[in-house]
Amino acid sequence: MYLTDRSAPAQTDTEHGRRRAPGRKVAPVVFVLGTVSLITDISSEMVTAVLPLYLVTTLAFTPLAFGTLDGVYNGVSALVQLTGGHIADRVRNHKLMAGLGYGLSALCKPLLLLASSIATLGTVLALDRTGKGLRTAPRDAMISLSTPSEKQGRAFGVHRAMDTTGAMLGPLAAFLILRAAADGYDAVFGVSACVAGLGVLVLVLFVPARGQVTRTNEAGNKPSDEAGSANSSPPVRIRDALALLRLPRLRALAGCAALLGLTTVSDAFVYLLLQRRAGIADEWFPLLPLGTAAVFLLLAVPVGALADRVGRRVVFFTGHMGLLTAYALLLWAPATPALPFLVLALHGMFYAATDGVLPAALADIVPEQLRATGLAIVGTSQALARFCCSLSFGAAWTLWGDSAALAGSAVGLLCCAAVAGIVLRPKDPTSTTDTAGTTETTDTTATTPQGSG
Template identity: 35%
Template sequence: MNDVKPRPAGLRAVPSAVWALGFVSLLMDVSSEIIHALLPIYLVSGLGASMLTVGLIEGIAEATASITKVFSGALSDWMGKRKWLAVLGYGLAACTKPIFPLAGSVGWLVAARFIDRIGKGIRGAPRDALIADVTPPHLRGASFGLRQSLDTVGAFLGPALAVALMWLTVDNFRAVFWVAVIPAFLAVAVLVFAVAEPARAEPTRKARWPLSVAELKRLGPAYWQIVAIGFVFSLARFSEAFLILRAQAVGLTPMLVPLVLVLMNAAYALSAYPAGALSDRFDRLTVLKTGFALLVAADLVLAFTNGIEGVIAGVALWGLHMGFTQGLLAALVADAAPTELRGTAFGMFNLLTGVALLVASVLAGDLWERIGSRGTFLAGAALTVVALAALAATKAAGPGDGGSAEAASTKEP
């Protein structure tokens, strides 16, 4: 007689800590996206910045976050604690929000964006490792997808609020930026009071210094394959600021341009959890290939469209590609990484993909100024095809395979 009970599945099976962290992400993204939906236009039309400057600011901001993640992830492995590093990161980001309405020059905005992204970097890897710690392997895709979905609900509520607030304040950028301060501090409060650090099992092997060559080797070839694919893919994934500028180029007014991010993030939020849950049932890499193909389609539509309808279609495809890739890449990292090096694994992944995003955003701005928006999006499509070809030749750990990686990591050399 078979007494094995079926494993729980669906949204109710996702751990409560994942839900709480998802709502923390939602609130912080409401705050951040109110600002970021308007920032490119404010920089160009309000402060006279060039398109290349926008690309540099966006690329440097995201690269800063990624570089910081590798150190915070390694520190969380070394300490065996993750929550309070996340609190530090979210708290730092919240404290930078008042700088945006107070800034009187591009330099101040660069500084605020830079510090805000340091906060993002500090919280990112410990938070993702915490999700992996509390989630059983067969629910990793669903858990990372749910966190991404809630995060992205905030990411489309933010621009929607930006549109409403710009209308109410008659295009008063600074007043809108002040409103963004409120949800940032609410996010910190939820994290402090509603998320508990889980009791961690005694590690079979404690990481010495996680960023040493010996420890990085323990991450294994399956992990480094995922990192390589993520790096190439990130070269194709320049900042969404260029979607905003593309919409403005076809005639959307400054008040309505934030709707671009509303649409993109609605598509992202609606697809992230189903894509993650699907990857728990089937092959993660197959689902990921769909996401790569969606980005190629988005780039081609945005490259060749001349009207608002085409931009709408391209932006929706861009959002779908995010839903089919971001949570899955995180789940693949969790599948491949040993338990005691999860923070380091997420940190290294985000460091290298962040460097690629810096290069992508700078090149996107340069191509836009030299040959126009078509060259920018066609270059993105070409690089995505390269990443898709690399993915087709890759074998990676599936749901539940992380256990074997963890077991292997317990053996001393």
């Protein structure tokens, strides 16, 4: 099984030719969705940048309480992703489901002004993550369906780079607001709500409507035989979605994503640990995510293109080794001025090598009419694992201290990466490797779920 395996459901020669046609490098819809994500991430990261410090210092939350909330922040979206992905495939309207998700998250931002207890904060964050869960798989499906197989890594890299531009501007905006406003946290939450509304507006006005997000041919036009395919295929049923679990490579990717997610410490904890190790003042804390985002922005597109050429498995595991190195620096490196820069650089490299590479690897595994569902299955497994990691890491920090908790995560990540490397290693002696460094197999008999068309 391969993270880079590009075998897919049986295709006609015409469709195969469309996938191999040079065409434009990145479809216009990728840039539009990237703009929506950029604006939305400015809003989200303004909150994310100040929330750990706000909860721990202003509301005096313990690490365990914060870990619970952070787990909710990640776990709820996991529970909703499958629903959002399946409904988007069933109604064949990815834009509608993505819009509902973005809209719900935007409505939650002003509610943070009213939340002051763990119960109310947990409810608001759960609703916000519900919106994220609804929108993630349909959005990524629109990107995947508009891009040829051999350019998936580049397309997701472009989107993630634009998304990360917002993630970079969000903490900077929060930092400036905190310095300028008398009641800084409330001002951050209020401005965040306004920006989120703008992102929804761009989605509604500029993302192509239902049925218009399709792959283009060499001339840049939608092929005539594909134009009516979405309407002619039978409705997607629940058993079709469940049949995806019979795909060995999908199960392998979902299992490995979950395994590695169990030892992936959340960003908020990484920034809190870095602040403690490096002695960073509270006023500079909101800028820490800026460092991760800057590196992610610089590397997202070239790393995505590299994954298309040399293999997504290699890039994926290299990113996790970078994260493991960041853990080691937080545990044992002296508190020098270079420490924050090194840790944040490795943290950003980890996201550049994994965040877009994983969904790109699914393009040749999941049939087009079930693309959002397949993306949701892998995303759900990863998010649920990170939910468990947040809870366990917060509990370990409370019971044994931050160093013991991080050391346990580092050892666990090393072991999980070794297991995942074995599961995803090339096994099929009949496979052939193309010039792009990816692998194709000739056996496609088990790749199309029954009834999926």
